[in-house]
Amino acid sequence: xxxxxxxxxxxxxxxxxxxxxxxxxxxxxxxxxxxxxxxxxxxxxxxxxxxxxxxxxxxxxxxxxxxxxxxxxxxxxxxxxxxxxxxxxxxxxxxxxxxxxxxxxxxxxxxxxxxxxxxxxxxxxxxxxxxxxxxxxxxxxxxxxxxxxxxxxxxxxxxxxxxxxxxxxxxxxxxxxxxxxxxxxxxxxxxxxxxxxxxxxxxxxxxxxxxxxxxxxxxxxxxxxxxxxxxxxxxxxxxxxxxxxxxxxxxxxxx
Amino acid sequence: xxxxxxxxxxxxxxxxxxxxxxxxxxxxxxxxxxxxxxxxxxxxxxxxxxxxxxxxxxxxxxxxxxxxxxxxxxxxxxxxxxxxxxxxxxxxxxxxxxxxxxxxxxxxxxxxxxxxxxxxxxxxxxxxxxxxxxxxxxxxxxxxxxxxxxxxxxxxxxxxxxxxxxxxxxxxxxxxxxxxxxxxxxxxxxxxxxxxxxxxxxxxxxxxxxxxxxxxxxxxxxxxxxx
Numbered sequence: 055x056x057x058x059x060x061x062x063x064x065x066x067x068x069x070x071x072x073x074x075x076x077x078x079x080x081x082x083x084x085x086x087x088x089x090x091x092x093x094x095x096x097x098x099x100x101x102x103x104x105x106x107x108x109x110x111x112x113x114x115x116x117x118x119x120x121x122x123x124x125x126x127x128x129x130x131x132x133x134x135x136x137x138x139x140x141x142x143x144x145x146x147x148x149x150x151x152x153x154x155x156x157x158x159x160x161x162x163x164x165x166x167x168x169x170x171x172x173x174x175x176x177x178x179x180x181x182x183x184x185x186x187x188x189x190x191x192x193x194x195x196x197x198x199x200x201x202x203x204x205x206x207x208x209x210x211x212x213x214x215x216x217x218x219x220x221x222x223x224x225x226x227x228x229x230x231x232x233x234x235x236x237x238x239x240x241x242x243x244x245x246x247x248x249x250x251x252x253x254x255x256x257x258x259x260x261x262x263x264x265x266x267x268x269x270x271x272x273x274x275x276x277x278x279x280x281x282x283x284x285x286x287x288x289x290x291x292x293x294x295x296x297x298x299x300x301x302x303x304x305x306x307x308x309x
Numbered sequence: 310x311x312x313x314x315x316x317x318x319x320x321x322x323x324x325x326x327x328x329x330x331x332x333x334x335x336x337x338x339x340x341x342x343x344x345x346x347x348x349x350x351x352x353x354x355x356x357x358x359x360x361x362x363x364x365x366x367x368x369x370x371x372x373x374x375x376x377x378x379x380x381x382x383x384x385x386x387x388x389x390x391x392x393x394x395x396x397x398x399x400x401x402x403x404x405x406x407x408x409x410x411x412x413x414x415x416x417x418x419x420x421x422x423x424x425x426x427x428x429x430x431x432x433x434x435x436x437x438x439x440x441x442x443x444x445x446x447x448x449x450x451x452x453x454x455x456x457x458x459x460x461x462x463x464x465x466x467x468x469x470x471x472x473x474x475x476x477x478x479x480x481x482x483x484x485x486x487x488x489x490x491x492x493x494x495x496x497x498x499x500x501x502x503x504x505x506x507x508x509x510x511x512x513x514x515x516x517x518x519x520x521x522x523x524x525x526x527x528x529x530x531x532x533x534x535x536x
Binding site for chain 2: 204207208210211212213214218223226227229303304305
């Protein structure tokens with residue numbers, strides 16, 4: 055009997071998770087406790103942490119920093135990308151900015167932001183937004199450059215005003231690019247926020263991670279890593295995937 | 310209906326794409342409610358004539374005069390927005406004219422119904438057949454109630470039966486609501502079914518209007534010219 059596609063995916067993804075846990079367990083047996091916590095120890099530490107208020111405090115702070123950074127960076131990249139994608143002069147003028155932002159090492163921006171904004175949320179959100187905006191910008195510009203010329207010509211013949219063109223031609227045409235760049239920037243956003251928190255904050259998952267490292271609490275360290283992975287997973291599968299399915303529903307074949 | 314006013318006038322219009330000459334000193338006049346078939350083999354500039362009328366390109370020299378008013382355009386391929394439903398595709402040009410969304414959608418639904426697509430209003434283009442898409446494209450052009458309807462080989466991708474159905478549909482629409490039509494094709498049988506005037510474009514830039522007297526004789530002549 056041929057398996058249903060969805061069932062097939064679930065079975066093999068679950069097998070993959072078990073295989074990953076098995077590798078982790080085997081590695082943890084062969085390595086000292088100070089280097090690698092086992093999955094069971096990590097689960098215990100996670101359960102213990104989740105019962106405390108401070109855990110949820112760190113989780114909430116990091117979550118809000120990720121959301122704000124991704125929102126500001128994504129929105130800025132999108133709006134500037136629209137201008138750059140529709141106007142070559144703007145695109146050429148923005149090229150040096152894009153190039154500078156995308157080629158500056160992350161740690162340099164973190165150090166500069168710490169100098170400008172001090173420690174805390176403003177610095178973290180600034181770094182996240184400044185890192186993510188160019189990625190969204192590039193995707194929007196590339197997407198707009200690939201919009202079907204014949205559709206644009208149609209909109210021109212029927213005198214679509216700019217607002218109608220933007221809403222019904224340009225934005226839906228780049229929706230696929232936008233959805234995939236959102237997936238990338240959320241994952242990247244979480245990584246940047248955690249990095250910035252490790253280096254320059256007194257609360258958040260990154261700070262908690264650095265505290266666990268200082269205290270050599272390896273199970274807690276791994277528990278926080280699991281939380282980071284879960285945070286990306288939750289955002290991706292609970293928010294972004296349904297959003298992507300919704301904006302691209304016109305592509306789905308009928309039954 | 311009495312034909313009086315000139316709707317489109319080409320005066321010595323020349324069009325070159327780079328160094329490649331496409332149209333050479335083309336002059337003609339189209340009157341109100343003329344249904345003009347523009348025939349000629351592929352690559353002689355038939356589509357360019359329509360693009361010039363629709364202001365999608367400018368002449369290299371010469372003058373084009375046309376009355377102000379809406380233009381409907383049915384392209385060779387339907388050019389629908391794939392991410393919008395059939396009814397949205399028809400209603401958006403109406404919204405672009407300033408008609409409120411709800412009224413535009415109601416109007417669009419009416420046109421889709423006339424095209425026999427009332428059950429498919431909420432379908433996306435990817436879920437419809439080629440004939441249905443072309444009918445939506447036609448509904449979009451007619452819903453505007455245009456002064457001029459430009460049709461660029463609109464049914465070249467359809468099978469013979471569907472093509473005849475579509476041409477009958479257009480004839481019925483034109484008898485109900487007469488408008489000025491330019492119908493470009495390289496297939497004489499199609500053009501002769503609806504045209505009241507026939508223009509012939511040739512590769513050497515030669516342009517002439519052929520009188521419609523004996524249709525079967527004209528058809529033979531056109532078939533030879535379009536080879």
